[in-house]
Amino acid sequence: MTISLRAGLMLATATLLASAPALAQTSKLDEVLKRGRLVLGTGSTNAPWHFKSADDKLQGFDIDMGRIIAKALFGDPNKIEFVNQSSDARIPNITTNKVDITCQFMTVTGERAQQVAFTIPYYREGVGLMLKADGKYSDYASLKAAGSSVTVSVLQNVYAESMVHAALPQATVDQYDSVDLIYQALESGRADAVATDQSSLAWHMTQNPGRYKDAGYGWNPQSYSCAVKRGDQDWLNFVNTALHEAMTGVEFDAYAKSFKTWFGKDLPQPQIGFPVEYK
Incomplete structure (x- = not known):
């Protein structure tokens, strides 16, 4: 094979590889479904968000949000593993894949949004x-x-x-x-x-x-949101869907019950008809 022919073949191969679609990466959504449980990072010392009950069980509004996501995944709010973490571990534990998601009264800021992907807010x-x-x-x-x-x-x-x-x-x-x-x-x-x-x-x-x-x-x-690792749109979309439908749709009763328990307030039923969030 001549040098010019070999060079031509190498150039053609490189062009094909460059134009071929990148291999799809497995989403965290698929990983979590295969594992059979959600791994959620949160705290344990800040009522009413995340704290221990008299019988040493985690409870609070953040904990309930995690269970809502677990139910959306598996039809079972108890298929969840809680990782107790300090506030300064909220972002590192996401970026190093120690947790699938963090729900820990985390304020949304532009600086943090450069490091993690925030879900829609679940509390203002x-x-x-x-x-x-x-x-x-x-x-x-x-x-x-x-x-x-x-x-x-x-x-x-x-x-x-x-x-x-x-x-x-x-x-x-x-x-x-x-x-x-x-x-x-x-x-x-x-x-x-x-x-x-x-x-x-x-x-x-x-x-x-x-x-x-x-x-x-x-x-x-200020907005409180859960946070996931950047670059995985499928996982972010799924969590957003779970939270959105808890606040406005099929899981509203669970969200409203949690809100009443921890904040003492009754929420109005979501308006039926045109979705108010698009007005």
């Missing part, structure tokens, strides 16, 4: 103000009108004061280094209101019916 978080039911102030309007007379307790962090002042510009801000202490400040009268996550506020009120109330104002919205 924000900051709220909790008052004592028999306290001096009845609602947000009365707190704001009181100006500098109001003291708000909040968990200590670098943004705490500016966060509170975004809602109550003149309020005195008292920062504490634990969640228990911010509630104790309200209970003892050292604070007139507690600034905390809306979900924590709802959970605290659910656990203490009639003792506290929501001031009726929320701010600093």
Whole structure:
């Protein structure tokens, strides 16, 4: 074979390979179905999202979301393995395939979206103000009108004061280094209101019916989503479908029951007819 003929054959072969479709990679969806259980990364110390019951079983809203996905996969919400992980392991455990998915009150940000693929949001978080039911102030309007007379307790962090002042510009801000202490400040009268996550506020009120109330104002919205490894559209599409139908379709009763359990609120039934999410 001449050099020119050999070169021509090599060029033709390279052209064919370049134009041939890439071999399809197996989706995480197929892997999970073959395994027979979902491996979900989450935490165990943050009520009402993920925490241990008296009999040492994981429970919470994130846990229920995982069971909804497992039911969509296998028709059985119990075909799930929980991997207890710290907050800083949420992304590494996805990228290294230690878990199939993370559902752990994870705030969606552009920076994180460069590392993992986020599902559709399953909860919209924000900051709220909790008052004592028999306290001096009845609602947000009365707190704001009181100006500098109001003291708000909040968990200590670098943004705490500016966060509170975004809602109550003149309020005195008292920062504490634990969640228990911010509630104790309200209970003892050292604070007139507690600034905390809306979900924590709802959970605290659910656990203490009639003792506290929501001031009726929320701010600093952020989305909570589950996260999966980038580059697997089939798996992402499947999880999105499972979550979407839990919030708007066939599994709504399971989602609504969980929401009522952990946040104490009844959700309205999804509107029948034209899908409202496309308006």
